[in-house]
Amino acid sequence: MLVGLCLGLGVAAASAHAQMSPEQAQAIAGDPAHVPQSLRLVDVPKPTGPAIALLNGRDLNDWQTWLGYRDPALTYLDKPGAKPIGAGQGSMFKMVEVDGGPALYVNGETWGSIVHNKKFSNYHLRLEYKWGAQRYAPRVDQPHNNGLLYHSGGTPGGVYGTWMPAVEFEIMLGSVGMVVPVGTHIGVRTSVGYDPKIIYPHRRYMVGGRTIDVAQPAWNVEASTDPERPVGEWNTVDLYVLGDRAIHVLNGVPVMEVHDLSIRDRKTGKKRPLTSGRIQFQSEGAETYFRNVTVEPIAALPRVVKD
Known part of the structure; x- marks a missing residue:
C-alpha cells in the first residue's frame, strides 16, 4: 500500500x-500531487520558409487511407483470424464543403486512418477542427474521439490493425492535447502530477512535475487544461515539433510538452530518437471536420511558462 x-x-x-x-x-x-497551472506560450518562432497546405481543397490524392476492423469493438482484442479491411477504402474520408470552404470530413463509423504522403520534421502544424453530430458504436455514449498523429511511420495498420505507429496529439472532447504513444515501441517523456479526478493513470501534464516515460500500463498523460470550445464550433490546434521534442497547443493555450521522442527496434531493442514522420488523422468513432491544415518549417521551439 x-x-x-x-x-x-x-x-x-x-x-x-x-x-x-x-x-x-x-x-x-x-507522482506528486497535481497543482493547477495557468500556462502561456512565449518566444514563438518565426517560420524559416513558406507554409505548405496539406489539403488541396479538391481531393485526397496526397493521402493514403487504411481501415481497421468492420466491427471496431475488435480493435483492442486478440482475435485470431480477424483481419482489418486494409488500404484503399476511402469512404470514411472525403473532401466536403462546410461553412463556406473545403474541409476534410472524417466519418468515424469505421476506425482507421488517413496518412499524408510526405514526411516532416522541424515544423509548426496548424489546423482547425470541429465535431459533427454523429457518434458510433462502441463509443456512441462516450466523448467525441479522434486524433492527430505525428511522426507516423512503419506499417499501415501496424498498431491494433488500425493505425500507423506514431505520437498522438489526442483530439477527444475534454482531453484535447493529451499525449498517447501509438505503439508500445514508441517512446515519449513528459512531466506530470497526480490528479485523482481523472481516470487511470491519473496523470496530468504539469510544468515542473515528475519526469516520466509514458508507457504501459500508464499509457497516457492528460492535457494540463481544457480550453476547447463547445461542440459545433471550430477549434485551432497548433503543434510545434523540433527534433525529438514537441509542444501541443489548443486555442492558443499550451496544454502539453513532450521530449525524448524515440522508437525502439523490435528486433534489436535499440532505441533511436524519433525526429520525423508523416501526419495522420484517425477515424475513431465520431464525425470530425478538419480545415486549413498547414505545415511551416521552424528552427526553434516556443517556450511554455507559468503565469
Whole structure:
C-alpha cells in the first residue's frame, strides 16, 4: 500500500488508488500531487520558409487511407483470424464543403486512418477542427474521439490493425492535447502530477512535475487544461515539433510538452530518437471536420511558462 501517494489527496484519491492493480499502482508511485497551472506560450518562432497546405481543397490524392476492423469493438482484442479491411477504402474520408470552404470530413463509423504522403520534421502544424453530430458504436455514449498523429511511420495498420505507429496529439472532447504513444515501441517523456479526478493513470501534464516515460500500463498523460470550445464550433490546434521534442497547443493555450521522442527496434531493442514522420488523422468513432491544415518549417521551439 503506497500510503505516501494518497496522503493529502483526500478520499477520492485513496479510492481511486485502491482500485488499481499492483502493476498500475507501481507505475505511478511517486507522482506528486497535481497543482493547477495557468500556462502561456512565449518566444514563438518565426517560420524559416513558406507554409505548405496539406489539403488541396479538391481531393485526397496526397493521402493514403487504411481501415481497421468492420466491427471496431475488435480493435483492442486478440482475435485470431480477424483481419482489418486494409488500404484503399476511402469512404470514411472525403473532401466536403462546410461553412463556406473545403474541409476534410472524417466519418468515424469505421476506425482507421488517413496518412499524408510526405514526411516532416522541424515544423509548426496548424489546423482547425470541429465535431459533427454523429457518434458510433462502441463509443456512441462516450466523448467525441479522434486524433492527430505525428511522426507516423512503419506499417499501415501496424498498431491494433488500425493505425500507423506514431505520437498522438489526442483530439477527444475534454482531453484535447493529451499525449498517447501509438505503439508500445514508441517512446515519449513528459512531466506530470497526480490528479485523482481523472481516470487511470491519473496523470496530468504539469510544468515542473515528475519526469516520466509514458508507457504501459500508464499509457497516457492528460492535457494540463481544457480550453476547447463547445461542440459545433471550430477549434485551432497548433503543434510545434523540433527534433525529438514537441509542444501541443489548443486555442492558443499550451496544454502539453513532450521530449525524448524515440522508437525502439523490435528486433534489436535499440532505441533511436524519433525526429520525423508523416501526419495522420484517425477515424475513431465520431464525425470530425478538419480545415486549413498547414505545415511551416521552424528552427526553434516556443517556450511554455507559468503565469
